[in-house]
Amino acid sequence: MTLGRVLRNGTLTVLAVLWLVPTWLLVVNALVPAGSYSGSPHWLPRDFGLFDNMSQAWDRARLGPAFGNSLLYAVVSALAAVAVATLAAFATIVMPVKRQVLWFWVIYSGTLLPLQVFIRPLFLSYAETSLYDTQIGLVLIYTAIAVPFAFFVMRNYALTLPREVVEAARMDGASWWRVFWNIHVPLSRSAMIAVFVFQFVAVWNDLMFGITLTTSRNIRPVMAALADLQGNYSNVGPPIVLAGALLVSLPTLVLFFSAQRFFISSLKMHH
Template sequence: MTALTSTHGRPRVTVGRLLGLAGLTLLIAIEVVPLVWLFLSSVKAPTEFSGNPMWALPEGLYWQNYADAWTRGNMARYITNSAVATFPSIVLLLLLGVMAGFGLEVMRWRGRDGVLLLFLAGLMVPLQMILLPLFAIYVRSGILNTPLALIVTYTATGLPMTVFIMAGYYRSLPREIIEAAVIEGASIYRVFWSISLPMLRNAILTIAVVQFLFFWNDLLFAITFTTTNDSRTIQAGLLNFVGTYGQTEWGPTFASICISVVPTLLIFLLLNQQVMKGLTDGALKG
């Protein structure tokens, strides 16, 4: 206690503490400053981009940029396409991943270790290698430029990581609780729905948020499997937005980027405590 406090009971300022505060301040600046600059740029009038330095504060709040981004920039369509592709993928991914993790770690059957290795092998396949085969399959099946193409792709590519993480969480569950439930006559379905799932609520929420960030910010699959403007998701649509007006109008462009960031910020602000708890539980138990 004496090493950390002064004679007056106040915290002692040490070099390590100062370095820690400096590092934390630097990290906050790296994260916050670009967002602040992005917002300030999104409310600048068109004349301010050519007449003022890029770091200059806006002379006023020019909200017309957001109206132009939403209407002429087709942001409403892009957000809808992203939501239609992202949320069903998360639901399907969690349903399959949670059931697979339960079957691989809680249930005992021959060959389950080999199946788990097959899922782990899926993590080693570069995503670029599957683009051309999937594109050919989607063209022949007629689902190119539809949300189904992205839903199938997101679910398939996110499943190996989800199964791997869920298997680790299931491995950390107390076996005594599951064994007691089985002795009391609970079926395997009752054990899954009523006993294991409530104990893994934070883990499931963590996986959902992480996969949401991957899917919502995806560009590789979006520009490959959505080739028409009406079918593009928000990240692919931002690429087209720059050239929508002939010459780039930076105000609506920055406004469209701000709009695309809002869902991820809301998810983080609402669920960050649960996500941090899920990550901490996984680190301590894994």
């Protein structure tokens, strides 16, 4: 085994351990029955109280409506971002549009500033336009922040698609819309699914906009509800909070592993 391979495997092992340690602590301490938690973290599993902890987290934080809200925000925003990004990638790469590089930077520039910069102007504008504390308001902002990265991925994937197919279809008289729907979309399906997974996870895990642009329990996403569990109930111990964190993470884990083959294939160059 070469030195380079040893260094690579060693680095990957260290990174895996660094990622697994906090995950292990989260799982082990979520297993501890809330009534027997001593206040210090457990490193090895002892008793099993996970389901009871999850049940208490679900009831006390009222996670049911929050789950529905986050599912709505994540699905609608991710789908809208994928649709917009796929159309934009088609327009800037496949269609004969002038200043393609300029359009790329105009759209992608949305990722260059930290999201915290937008909090104050968003709060003020939402309050003035009655979008504050509404589901449509969160859908709009989640879609807007998801488009730039989605466009970046879809544009790069579009660069690998065969141009000969498009040229042949145009010579046969196909309209741009037909080329997009019948050729570009089927060829880009794996990348579209991968982008959907990315954006679904990003929206599902958002806390900042959820606590800034909403106040009502029937509007707040699941991460904001989970934050309320720790902030508003001083008698709730860490095992219940950690069990709640595991519970709200399940949809993203299921989605990622169910779409794993599309995610992997989208990372490969199209030949």
